[in-house]
Amino acid sequence: MNKLLVLGPNPAWQKTLFFERFRPGEVNRAQEMRAFASGKGVNFCRAVRCAGRASAVLLQFVGGDNGEYLVRELNREGLVHRSVTTRHPTRCCVTCLCRKTRSMTELIEPSYPVSEAEIEAFRGELLRELPGTALLALCGTLPTGTDPEFYARMAAPALAMGIPLLVDSYRHIESVLEQRGRIYLKVNLEELRCLTGEEHVKSAFRALFARYPGVAAAAITDGPRQACLAEAAGTLIRYTLPELPELVSPLGCGDTASAVLASELVAGTPLDRAFRAALAGASANCLNEVCGSFDPATAEELALRIGMTRSTW
Secondary structure (H helix, E strand, O other): EEEEEEEEOEEEEEEEEEOOOOOOOOOOOEEEEEEEEOOOHHHHHHHHHHHHHEEEEEEEEHHHHHHHHHHHHHHHHOOOEEEEEEOOEEEEEEEHHHHHHHEEEEEEOOOOOOOHHHHHHHHHHHHHOOOOOEEEEEEOOOOOOOOOOHHHHHHHHOOOOOOOOEEOOOOOOOHHHOOOOOEEEEEEEHHHHHHHOOOHHHHHHHHHHOOOOOOEEEEEOEEEEOOOEOOOOOEEEEOOOOOOOOOOOOHHHHHHHHHHHHHHOOOOOOOOHHHHHHHHHHHHHOOOOOOOOOOOOHHHHHHHHOOOEEOOO
16 A cells, blocks of 8 residues: 655644534533544544545654644554654644534644654654655644745755655745746645735646746645636636535544545546545534544445536646
């Protein structure tokens, strides 16, 4: 099975609180709570296992009590990881989900910079894992204050070895996209706009591909609304998502889409079908409480209901 190497430098200990009705500014007592390891890299690896098309190794920074909780949970789940211990603690994220309105409120603790010594330890783990890697995934933001060239430093040896990248991040990512190689960008619509400075989606694609010749394709999500896939050659495909009978939690949908997309690509699935499978996995993730968790049979059924319309950008 093809190996994905997943960089998730900013994980979190996740607490999700479920309310029948959440009222801002008032005392709210949760009906249920789920606590689990999370962060974009963690969620990505969990979704890779659900998809069953590849294996994943996670590289991350962890520290403090939350870091210990997170590592213990990853070990319990059987998710393979290489964790570099930091002086600063891992953040905790608390999400309040209102069942009546299907709204979500997130409270995210601050993260802290990692040191140069910790970055070098991380790079050492990466270099040990790169041989035999089919794709390198860059997932999420960096810990606040960390060297903004972190991702570029980590991506360079992979690209030099001919390993493709999947980038699921948009901050401090320009120096990665400027490198030569095969790069797939997977972000949401607002992140694409921030990255390119263009409001209209076609203008954003034109700016993206003109600015970054190494980007082979961009897969763009927009929550339950229409998603789109653009290739550097000019192809544009719009995907219409099916309505879901229920919504348990939308957390981790983007991470799930990235994980399934990467899994399908290394399995040899054509790009258009790979992104359709990714969107189906993301939709199926909404039916579960734990980020990056979905039923493959449900995802397959949802994939059949996703419409695809081809044009050019």
